[in-house]
Amino acid sequence: MAGNKTFTMIKPDAVENGHIGAILEKINAAGFRIVAMTMTQLSVKQAGKFYEVHRERPFFGELVNYMTSGPIVAAILEKDNAVEDFRTLIGATDPQKAEEGTIRKLYATSIAANAIHGSDSDENAVIEGNFFFSQRDRF
Ligand code: CMP
Numbered sequence: 247m248a249g250n251k252t253f254t255m256i257k258p259d260a261v262e263n264g265h266i267g268a269i270l271e272k273i274n275a276a277g278f279r280i281v282a283m284t285m286t287q288l289s290v291k292q293a294g295k296f297y298e299v300h301r302e303r304p305f306f307g308e309l310v311n312y313m314t315s316g317p318i319v320a321a322i323l324e325k326d327n328a329v330e331d332f333r334t335l336i337g338a339t340d341p342q343k344a345e346e347g348t349i350r351k352l353y354a355t356s357i358a359a360n361a362i363h364g365s366d367s368d369e370n371a372v373i374e375g376n377f378f379f380s381q382r383d384r385f
Contacts, residue, residue, distance in 0.1 A: 249368035252328040258316035259359035
């Protein structure tokens with residue numbers, strides 16, 4: 247059965263460009279409840295750990311560079327079928343391939359600076375949520 251939680255980050259480009267409010271509004275309008283949220287800036291060490299699975303990819307250096315370039319907003323979201331529904335809401339990784347009306351289509355600038363992250367599985371939603379939040383941060 248699909249889980250009811252996912253993890254998201256509003257990435258440095260979207261924060262820098264003033265899109266936090268608009269993105270959170272779309273997330274709420276799509277029926278997600280925010281159960282934990284923080285604004286922070288990742289260190290190179292933290293970003294490397296978060297994106298460990300991508301370490302061997304050619305874009306890893308660019309990814310870490312970018313994700314540490316400014317503040318991000320991290321959150322745990324709750325809704326039935328959260329992981330799949332959230333990935334539909336944000337659109338394809340490459341904003342040029344993202345559906346009209348999706349968060350990446352509206353706010354992303356490139357495949358690297360793609361505005362927002364969404365967990366790709368229930369298992370990763372738990373791992374990623376635990377990376378940023380302890381139990382007492384969750385409401
Ligand atoms: P996300 O799916 O949130 O997590 C992995 C990130 O790696 C992805 O978003 C993009 O920001 C980045 N990424 C994926 N593919 C590429 C690529 N070809 N070039 C640069 N960055 C990429």
